[in-house]
Amino acid sequence: MGYYSDKPRFYVAVDCIIFGVVGGRLCLLLGRRRFDPEKGKWSVMGGFVQEGESIGDAARRVLLNLTGLRDIYMEQVGAFGSVERDPGERVISIAYYALLGPGDYDPAVLQANSAEWIPLDNLPPLGFDHPLMVEKTLSLIRSRFSTEPIGFNLLPPLFTLPQLQTLYETILGQPIDKRNFRKRIAEIPSIVKTDLIDKTNSRRGASLYRFDAERFSPDSKFVIK
Amino acid sequence: MGYYSDKPRFYVAVDCIIFGVVGGRLCLLLGRRRFDPEKGKWSVMGGFVQEGESIGDAARRVLLNLTGLRDIYMEQVGAFGSVERDPGERVISIAYYALLGPGDYDPAVLQANSAEWIPLDNLPPLGFDHPLMVEKTLSLIRSRFSTEPIGFNLLPPLFTLPQLQTLYETILGQPIDKRNFRKRIAEIPSIVKTDLIDKTNSRRGASLYRFDAERFSPDSKFVIK
DNA sequence: ACAAAAGTGTTCCCGTTACACCCATGA
């Protein structure tokens, strides 16, 4: 007998709001539920926390199943615990967001999991309280993107500045002056220019940059707006 | 039979990191645990989530029991779900912080609950993962205090500017120039000067101000640093 | 030659900071 045996117990789930850039557009990875409740509805990817598994590990497991990767960038958004949030049974859910780069997933595996990339500006109605989770996530990552070097997680290891700028404009929801943007980037030592050029988007080509985590110190200021 | 009957279930608790200003010092409301596990250790005030009760309601219930009040300012900090965080049995906990004004609690009731105000700069060792919760809470409220008009919840309905400034200095952890601070306050329409004077702290007396929620619009800028 | 995207500096302005003295009052 344990200490708390007179207390009620609950199903606890993790729900992962997974971001990716597909075809230049910021997307969420959504699934159509294959079972009741809310069968057929779109929802974010989730799973139940298991015995002996921390909530963070549960979220990492969901991501591992979808990507085969263990080191996906991830942060907790918060707990959602309305009584009626799941119409089937009571479930308390912890939301996490994750950022996937283009090489971090295999389209075939996603398909096998009934998961699809849906552009953020074109989301279908979501089930449960997932719209609320997505809202809270968006306001969280807006503030994170401004002050933490995490945007690179959504891009390939080598990326161009126009790519990076477009990403920031999408996340922050406003256009950014090109020259001011590049000025700020130039002041960040951890964003280093390579001598490679990407010609997929223009005749002239754009220089490729990479994020060098080695050169990033946690208390160096990183502000992009 | 429910939908999820093959899934494990967990005890879910709420832990409230409760702030108050006592004797001019910023304090946390802590309790000595009266039962195992961790009997005798200091901890923040918590309780188990009940059937049919949302996690927010559970936190409000903990606060209601301590204060008799239902409208305490409160915000979720996040979920804590390490497997071993509670040495007794596995418990997943959702942390909330709350801000109490001087009139929001009754010392006798607190005593009946084995709760005491402990200055933040003099915290005893805390049990469980409560040090982690407190850390995360502090970084959260630092950013909140800078951008949201919530500091007033820790003060009486009428407060002086020196009081408010000291509070901000404590929360932000750095001294603030008096004239610059008052200049910023003067630009905030929702902080209104009354014609009352508080003479408890000086011969000259300090003007009393109040926060007027009516005059506060959610998108008016509120920045104090 | 031209279309299409990448790249590049300077100026102005406003908000932030730094800073020192007088005021009101009770003891």
Place this chain on the structure above:
DNA sequence: TCATGGGTGTAACGGGAACACTTTTGT
């Protein structure tokens, strides 16, 4: 009168925002 805390303005500085043209190259 003096000690104590409350209250007030200005000048210098720096970071942010606005702004337009040149470069490269494939077709």
